[in-house]
Amino acid sequence: MKQLLLVEDNDMIVKGLSYALRQEQFQVHVCNTAREAENLAGSVVFDIAILDIGLPDGSGYDICRYLKSIDSELPVIFLTAKDEETDVVTGFDAGADDYVIKPFRNRELLSRINNALRRYKKGGSMLTSGALSFDPDQGIVYRDGVEVPLTALEFRIVSYLFQNQGRTVSREQILSRIWDISGNFVNDNTLTVSIKRIREKLGPESVITVKGLGYRIEKGGTSK
Ligand code: CA
Secondary structure, three states, rough: OEEOOOOOOOHHHHHHHHHHHOOOOOOEEEEEOOOOHHHHHOOOOOEEEEEEEEEEEEOOHHHHHHHHHHHHHHHEHHHEOOOHHHHHHHHHHOOOOOOEOOOOHHHHHHHHHHHHHHHHHHHOOOEEEEOOOEEEEOOOOEEEEEEEOOOHHHHHHHHHHHHHOOOOOOHHHHHHHOOOOOOOOOOHHHHHHHHHHHHHOOOOOEEEEEOOEEOOOOOOOOOO
């Protein structure tokens, strides 16, 4: 499931759009203010962001710059009633990938979202860590060049750690990103067991425990 950040202070739009996006299998994280969005960006890794520009406590332009400073590969689409050329230009200057003017049609926005996601997917390349390589496009983990079968849950954890390669992520961050086969968030104990299984499959050094902070997959290495 793709993690989508929707920053919008109009409840009507939030309701309609969240519903449409959930139907399309997006996990929608709604924020009504700029502050909420910036806080959430610290704990969730998004796949795409949809931003209103006029917010009660700030502007979507600033959120866009902030999100891009954390993750320059994050696709951002502005959704706004501001249709002046200068607004559009400011939006693209802030790093936006697309700009949709209200009122909008859900289907059109959805297809623009999918386009933006596709654009970023290209150029996705193999990530390596020690003897491991991870192909984000194919969703495959290799150990010494051999594909390692992982359960869906193990894969989500490994994939999240690779997305944050070289950075330590907390157990809470991981827990906020993973769910079991029936779509429920998993508990602490399940995470512990999964990490143990991942190490059995990928090697004891694959996932490093950072005491009191969380877990990390190291960058680079000598993968074949
Ligand atoms: Ca607004």
